[in-house]
Amino acid sequence: xxxxxxxxxxxxxxxxxxxxxxxxxxxxxxxxxxxxxxxxxxxxxxxxxxxxxxxxxxxxxxxxxxxxxxxxxxxxxxxxxxxxxxxxxxxxxxxxxxxxxxxxxxxxxxxxxxxxxxxxxxxxxxxxxxxxxxxxxxxxxxxxxxxxxxxxxxxxxxxxxxxxxxxxxxxxxxxxxxxxxxxxxxxxxxxxxxxxxxxxxxxxxxxxxxxxxxxxxxxxxxxxxxxxxxxxxxxxxxxxxxxxxxxxxxxxxxxxxxxxxxxxxxxxxxxxxxxxxxxxxxxxxxxxxxxxxxxxxxxxxxxxxxxxxxxxxxxxxxxxxxx
Amino acid sequence: xxxxxxxxxxxxxxxxxxxxxxxxxxxxxxxxxxxxxxxxxxxxxxxxxxxxxxxxxxxxxxxxxxxxxxxxxxxxxxxxxxxxxxxxxxxxxx
Numbered sequence: 001x002x003x004x005x006x007x008x009x010x011x012x013x014x015x016x017x018x019x020x021x022x023x024x025x026x027x028x029x030x031x032x033x034x035x036x037x038x039x040x041x042x043x044x045x046x047x048x049x050x051x052x053x054x055x056x057x058x059x060x061x062x063x064x065x066x067x068x069x070x071x072x073x074x075x076x077x078x079x080x081x082x083x084x085x086x087x088x089x090x091x092x093x094x095x096x097x098x099x100x101x102x103x104x105x106x107x108x109x110x111x112x113x114x115x116x117x118x119x120x121x122x123x124x125x126x127x128x129x130x131x132x133x134x135x136x137x138x139x140x141x142x143x144x145x146x147x148x149x150x151x152x153x154x155x156x157x158x159x160x161x162x163x164x165x166x167x168x169x170x171x172x173x174x175x176x177x178x179x180x181x182x183x184x185x186x187x188x189x190x191x192x193x194x195x196x197x198x199x200x201x202x203x204x205x206x207x208x209x210x211x212x213x214x215x216x217x218x219x220x221x222x223x224x225x226x227x228x229x230x231x232x233x234x235x236x237x238x239x240x241x242x243x244x245x246x247x248x249x250x251x252x253x254x255x256x257x258x259x260x261x262x263x264x265x266x267x268x269x270x271x272x273x274x275x276x277x278x279x280x281x282x283x284x285x286x287x288x289x290x291x292x293x294x295x296x297x298x299x300x301x302x303x304x305x306x307x308x309x310x311x312x313x314x315x316x317x318x319x320x321x322x323x
Numbered sequence: 324x325x326x327x328x329x330x331x332x333x334x335x336x337x338x339x340x341x342x343x344x345x346x347x348x349x350x351x352x353x354x355x356x357x358x359x360x361x362x363x364x365x366x367x368x369x370x371x372x373x374x375x376x377x378x379x380x381x382x383x384x385x386x387x388x389x390x391x392x393x394x395x396x397x398x399x400x401x402x403x404x405x406x407x408x409x410x411x412x413x414x415x416x417x
Contacts, residue, residue, distance in 0.1 A: 014334040021338045025345035025358045051375045075405045105340040125383035140384035156392045163399035167406040298402030
């Protein structure tokens with residue numbers, strides 16, 4: 001099989017992607033839009049697998065379709081009107097907008113094709129590929145994420161933390177769901193431990209095969225979402241005091257490791273030879289917990305009960321322990 | 324240039340523009356957040372297409388790592404945007 005054999009299937013995939021994208025945005029029924037968006041996410045995961053990016057396929061299915069879909073569905077509950085009114089603009093202005101969009105698509109598409117055709121084929125891939133044996137892991141994506149471009153990933157964890165702090169500062173969590181019936185309850189009891197084990201596996205296997213901190217964190221967060229849907233208002237998360245520490249654990253461990261490896265001949269985050277594998281696993285383990293807690297808190301939609309008192313608790317832990 | 328680069332590259336541009344049109348057209352915050360996610364999916368598709376180098380070749384890991392971070396950042400931003408939208412709907416209490 002060569003790339004030429006795949007063209008019909010790829011065309012079908014592309015048509016489905018565009019169709020789903022259009023349908024999810026164009027529909028006036030928000031519930032349908034969200035459902036189509038989740039389908040688009042799953043189809044994107046198939047596309048990533050087709051384009052030889054299995055790490056992304058897993059992350060997309062778990063985060064892009066799973067967690068984002070859960071977030072949007074939860075937000076639908078708050079929406080006053082699930083069906084949008086008629087398009088607010090019409091006639092000539094709508095035509096103008098469509099014309100602008102077609103023009104933009106043409107210009108960006110032409111620019112992209114021109115850039116790809118004119119490319120000399122020299123990319124960072126070769127440099128990255130040559131240094132993978134030194135990176136401590138054999139999965140190229142993990143090597144780039146946690147070694148070659150570790151600084152980016154550190155800042156990304158900061159972005160995730162900032163976003164969740166924003167969510168937490170906006171108000172209390174949504175009320176939880178009713179206790180699930182026996183069927184869903186049983187499913188939750190079966191699936192949550194399985195998801196936790198899968199998360200551990202993905203974290204470990206990320207060093208040499210598709211997987212890693214993001215996928216593992218998403219799996220843990222999925223367990224939390226499932227527990228909340230099953231009727232546990234706290235989503236199975238630990239008490240707010242511990243939650244605060246877990247939320248910053250990823251970035252804290254990352255920073256401490258980055259600073260600890262500094263030596264006269266080594267810069268920030270430049271792991272010493274032979275230590276890289278272990279240090280990456282340590283950072284990834286902490287990042288997994290932080291990402292999971294961040295996504296789970298984002299799903300609950302705000303501060304869990306007792307969040308404010310937990311702040312005071314950390315100021316004087318001995319006296320308030322029992323409360 | 325591989326045919327796949329043309330097919331998926333243009334699909335990515337298409338998704339981007341479809342999302343952008345939705346952002347400009349809709350009034351509801353939730354519909355706009357959904358549309359901007361479609362927009363982002365288009366950008367990711369362009370990145371992954373650039374990384375792709377054929378069936379027998381290992382793709383470029385650098386854009387893939389960027390998209391992986393992008394997916395996580397996009398979902399965090401979506402969560403923040405949804406929380407802001409919910410707060411707006413409640414009318415605030417300042």
